[in-house]
Amino acid sequence: MARLLLIGVLLALAFWVYSIVDCALQDPTRHRGVSKPVWILIVILLPVLGGILWFVVGRARRAATPTRRAPDDDPEFLGRIGSVRDQDERIRRLEEELAALDAEADDPRDTPPAPSASDDDAEGPAGSRGPRA
Secondary structure, X not given: OHHHHHHHHHHHXXXXXXXXXXXXXXOHHHEOOOOHHHHHHHHHHOHHHHHHHHHHHHEOOHHHOOOOOOHHXXXXXXXXXXXXXXXXXXXXXXXXXXXXXXXXXXXXXXXXXXXXXXXXXXXXXXXXXXXXX
């Protein structure tokens, strides 16, 4: 009988500590009824009963909290970025800018001058410099 009582006390103590830690670590927006410090006091002052009340009444379910969405799933974000026509216009302008940059890169004034024929004559038949033998 003493073993069962000891096991029961240890389980109640573990539940009590778990309830305190869970209540303290929860986001304040997930506490229902009263504020976070009051829930911690309830759980501490009423060891097992406070823990049960916390899990049944005080802790809000995850579904009750607002979920974060990816930007492409959020209608508010999509409404702010503009219409398809605005996006098409922006893409068209970017393509024009890229084409202009490509045209500047193909400008013949930017290429280095080709070696002249007189430079080739100074080299020997095998491409070595110096007197011909």
